[in-house]
Amino acid sequence: MTQAQRQQSMAAADWRKDFPILNQSVNGQPLVYLDSAASAQQPASVIDAVARYQREDHANVHRGVHTLSHRATDAYEGARDKIREFINAANRTEIVLTSGTTESINLVAQSFCRPRIGSGDKILITHLEHHANIVPWQLVCEQTGAELIVAPIDDHGQLELEALRSMMTNDVFLLAIGHVSNALGTVNPIKEIIAHARQCGIPVLVDGAQGVPHMPIDVQDLDCDFYAFSGHKMFGPTGTGVLYGRETLLDAMPPYQGGGDMILEVSFEATIYNELPYKFEAGTPNISGVIGLGAAIDYLQSAGMQRIAVYESDLHEYMLLQLGRVDDIRLIGTAANKASVQSFLLGDIHSHDLGTILDHQGVAIRTGHHCAMPLMTRFGISGTARASLAFYNNTDDVDRLVAALEKARQVFK
């Protein structure tokens, strides 16, 4: 082991200690959590920030003149500033807080697309997408008569870039594309794709749910129009999410939902909407969750996203090496550029059976279609087993996965 590798693995050991949930036994075995792509675990600092807020500061935001409301508002808006800095948005007005990636995408479908599209227009997505980046577009197409078109992928699970580019025609109103595939881990060359879309005059929404946890994100450098992501995939609480939107676009969009907080003045004749980003934040928000998300960002900033990316890349390489040694394994998703996510099949064992056998050895993986049924159909399968690594995982976790797979082979021999 080189000096650099030793430092990396020591850093990982320190990171792991920060996640109290990992220190437990499941079914008599130390827990190996390999399902972070479904939901990532939270460091103690996030859990504590949420608890402290609930114990000491809770009140409604943007309303009260009393001290607790000020504290709650400061903490909540402070988290928005942290998010802005984390993804390098130009302005805090461009950070819309939502319940998650799904709501962020639905917001764009209904507020950006629906009022402006009709029959003859197209929404372009890819074959890699999660259902959350398919169904909102199907809905808006049904509502408006627009057409949903799908860019193809190759057998490695990589976008066919030439085909994608050729589909960026004049009648495409929006390109909605995942940054990283949740099911396969493919990292799309998103910056080049956005640059081409921009040349064609097509706005781009990036589903960044699986991008943000693994690498530094700079929305200005990417030059995307919308970037959607979720708190719970990036070590924060569930029920929190973000829609980054270019200010000029957000400004021109009608509100998504009506209610409190999104208004300046209401009469029964007319309502004046609040300024950005509050125009899109109707109702009392998930205050404690957003404060937790702010704490998660503090944690990631101090760990360093670049360091995390390097560590995960090494660990992913180790996982590929070890999985490759398992007899009868078929890796699904073999793109050249991947996040630390690997889907696979083992012999003729159904992924659901594999998940149960692994769970009984303390190893938590995701099984099934990963909310990407068209993608599974593309590979002619009903589902896969998926191991997804975060920076709190280590080579022991990978070894335990491989040992558990060997046991599964014995049960099904």
Added chain:
Amino acid sequence: MNGHAAVTDDVLDLYRELILDHARSPRHFGRLANATHMAQGINPLCGDKLCVYLSIDDTEHIDAISFEGSGCAISVASASLLTDTVIGLSVDKAETVFSAVTKRLAKGGVDEPNDLGIDLERPFAKLRALDGVREFPSRVKCATLAWHALHSALHQDAQPATTE
């Protein structure tokens, strides 16, 4: 770490030989040409899909049965055992078996005296092979999928059965 992760008895009980045998070589597998009744079962959690076909004769007996589809070992084995069990039964008796099996599997490991209206000794003894699933709450739906489809087929429900 290698070698430490023992497969527990529960798992071996779940995937006992009879289950693996039926999963690998399902009985009455395929489409039934002269079906009078059919229904689909869908498990939205994992996307498993099974279709149960019945031929019900003039005396309200199931004179032929088959199933097709794809699923995990538990759902396929359960469907296969189902076909072995209910073929030849009257519609009423098949309904009774459906209720008994689904209730029994939902019991969560409680081995209650058999008061469910059928004798799980012969000719239903094989169904005990499914009991292992009671230790795995997330898998009970796999084991009951085909049974819900059977129930729908007997009633000729227009909607696919789900385990929800």
